[in-house]
Amino acid sequence: MDMSHTAxxxxxxxxxxxxxxxxxxxxxxxxxxxxxxxxxSLVILAIVLYRVVVQSIGWLNVAFLTGKLSxxxxxAGISGVILGSLLLMVIVIPxxxxxxxxxxxxxxxYSRRNALRSVVxxxxxxLAGVPSVIFGLLGLTVFSRFFGLGSSILAGGLTLSLLVLPxxxxxxxxxxxxVPQFLRDASYALGATKWTTTWRVVLPTAMPGIxxxxxxxxxxxxxxxxxxxxxxxxxxxxxxxKSLLDDFTALPVQIYYWTLDTVLTPEYAHLxxxxxxxxxxxxxxxxxxxxxxxxxxxxxY
Amino acid sequence: xxxxxxxxxIITENLSLHYGTLQALKQVNLAIPARQITALIGPxxxxxxxxxxxxxxxxxxxxxxxxxxxxxIDGEDIYDPAVDVPLLRKKIGMVFQKPNPFPMSxxxxxxxxxxxxxxRGRRELDEIVIRSLKDAALWPEVKDRLKDNAFDLSGxxxxxxxxxxxxxVEPEILLLDESTSALDPASTLKIEDLMTQLKERxxxxxxxxxxxxxxxxxxxxxxxxxxxxxxxxxxxxxxNQPREQQTEAYLTGRFG
Numbered sequence: 001m002d003m004s005h006t007a008x009x010x011x012x013x014x015x016x017x018x019x020x021x022x023x024x025x026x027x028x029x030x031x032x033x034x035x036x037x038x039x040x041s042l043v044i045l046a047i048v049l050y051r052v053v054v055q056s057i058g059w060l061n062v063a064f065l066t067g068k069l070s071x072x073x074x075x076a077g078i079s080g081v082i083l084g085s086l087l088l089m090v091i092v093i094p095x096x097x098x099x100x101x102x103x104x105x106x107x108x109x110y111s112r113r114n115a116l117r118s119v120v121x122x123x124x125x126x127l128a129g130v131p132s133v134i135f136g137l138l139g140l141t142v143f144s145r146f147f148g149l150g151s152s153i154l155a156g157g158l159t160l161s162l163l164v165l166p167x168x169x170x171x172x173x174x175x176x177x178x179v180p181q182f183l184r185d186a187s188y189a190l191g192a193t194k195w196t197t198t199w200r201v202v203l204p205t206a207m208p209g210i211x212x213x214x215x216x217x218x219x220x221x222x223x224x225x226x227x228x229x230x231x232x233x234x235x236x237x238x239x240x241x242k243s244l245l246d247d248f249t250a251l252p253v254q255i256y257y258w259t260l261d262t263v264l265t266p267e268y269a270h271l272x273x274x275x276x277x278x279x280x281x282x283x284x285x286x287x288x289x290x291x292x293x294x295x296x297x298x299x300x301y
Numbered sequence: 302x303x304x305x306x307x308x309x310x311i312i313t314e315n316l317s318l319h320y321g322t323l324q325a326l327k328q329v330n331l332a333i334p335a336r337q338i339t340a341l342i343g344p345x346x347x348x349x350x351x352x353x354x355x356x357x358x359x360x361x362x363x364x365x366x367x368x369x370x371x372x373x374i375d376g377e378d379i380y381d382p383a384v385d386v387p388l389l390r391k392k393i394g395m396v397f398q399k400p401n402p403f404p405m406s407x408x409x410x411x412x413x414x415x416x417x418x419x420x421r422g423r424r425e426l427d428e429i430v431i432r433s434l435k436d437a438a439l440w441p442e443v444k445d446r447l448k449d450n451a452f453d454l455s456g457x458x459x460x461x462x463x464x465x466x467x468x469x470v471e472p473e474i475l476l477l478d479e480s481t482s483a484l485d486p487a488s489t490l491k492i493e494d495l496m497t498q499l500k501e502r503x504x505x506x507x508x509x510x511x512x513x514x515x516x517x518x519x520x521x522x523x524x525x526x527x528x529x530x531x532x533x534x535x536x537x538x539x540x541n542q543p544r545e546q547q548t549e550a551y552l553t554g555r556f557g
Contacts (some may be wrong), residue, residue: 190414191391205404226481
């Protein structure tokens with residue numbers, strides 16, 4: 001009786017040990033798989049960086065950064081293109097900041113929890129999911145044709161502003177929502193109106209969050225190609241823009257055209273690679289700024 | 302002078318308040334004397350904080366609140382549609398349960414109220430800041446660090462800063478909503494001392510969970526239960542010889 005009992009126990013123990021071994025193996029396999037998945041994106045980024053860096057060697061230099069566009073690869077420079085991208089930001093920053101923050105203030109501070117509010121919120125959430133080409137078509141219809149702005153910097157900037165507006169509204173709303181109610185109460189209790197409270201307490205407190213969201217939206221905007229292409233930016237512009245109403249080209253658009261034309265002139269691939277590096281550096285700087293702001297103004301209440 | 306002290310500055314008549322379908326205050330009739338300390342006590346959820354917030358209309362900020370009856374302050378019904386609510390709140394300062402300084406400097410916290418009401422002159426603001434900090438017994442501790450962020454202060458100091466901030470707009474009435482419940486005993490005593498000094502010039506209404514505190518510093522005490530005032534009397538009377546059985550039960554700790 002005892003013997004058989006022990007034997008049974010040992011059999012059960014063996015089965016348990018086998019199962020445990022299997023589970024440990026599975027654990028190792030899953031660990032390796034998830035690690036590989038995590039590393040995958042890193043590898044892709046490394047490959048992209050490696051390709052563009054290798055291709056741009058010898059082409060990315062001061063002459064390229066300060067020169068003007070040219071049909072001839074060895075003479076081409078992108079100062080006008082960089083200027084185009086910077087001028088786009090000059091439009092996008094104030095438009096999205098004012099429009100986006102004002103919308104967020106309305107949604108979070110003024111609107112009661114009514115139907116209009118949820119309709120607006122749903123619309124904004126859906127806008128955020130609309131493909132950028134569609135925004136290009138919107139810009140073409142409204143700004144280029146209806147307002148006659150053509151393919152100017154102003155038309156491009158306004159189109160990109162619309163594109164990233166939902167991002168700015170959502171991130172600003174989150175930042176405003178994170179301002180604790182007791183700060184508003186303190187202000188009201190001193191006899192402040194809603195606007196005074198919003199302007200002097202809520203917005204300053206929410207500003208780090210608002211700025212972070214805006215910068216990230218901006219870095220999305222300067223990388224966008226499709227809407228600008230839809231606006232009909234000419235494939236070759238040899239002059240730098242002089243005003244916001246001039247035609248222009250921007251970094252991602254120039255990368256796109258140069259890449260297209262490599263069939264005709266293979267050296268254009270090098271120019272595209274060098275331009276990609278300039279664009280990537282701009283985006284890293286913007287994202288870095290967002291991180292610095294977020295760290296520096298860590299919440300204290 | 303003695304007669305003036307008996308002036309009832311705040312009078313409520315059949316004051317009721319509903320949150321949606323829930324009735325939080327039932328026909329409250331209270332007369333609160335000027336330049337004295339009136340304590341509101343009672344178990345959690347009895348409506349004492351809600352009552353306090355009807356006095357400066359902070360309940361307006363909550364959706365679904367309905368108020369009926371009257372609140373007369375200096376004879377004026379503050380729920381009259383013609384009443385300017387921000388101006389009312391300037392006249393009736395409030396200190397909250399948790400210290401809630403703004404995320405700005407000590408100076409700017411105090412100057413916030415005067416600034417939003419139109420005081421711009423640097424010298425004038427300096428005077429207000431110094432006077433308010435002195436009145437709130439905080440000046441010696443912060444006089445060399447007015448530019449520091451208010452969050453660098455201790456909890457007790459922050460609460461006195463909030464009192465100073467409320468005093469800076471020259472209110473006539475001070476409402477305290479359990480303003481010492483988040484503080485340590487030493488800070489609590491400091492604020493109690495401060496209140497007994499401030500009642501010379503201000504009418505003080507305080508909600509407190511701490512019955513010893515009510516007994517120590519208040520002149521009048523109202524005992525609330527389930528949205529009703531069960532008993533209202535001079536503090537000594539109410540604590541020593543409660544008229545109502547419920548009051549006695551609460552005071553002796555049989556519920557609460």
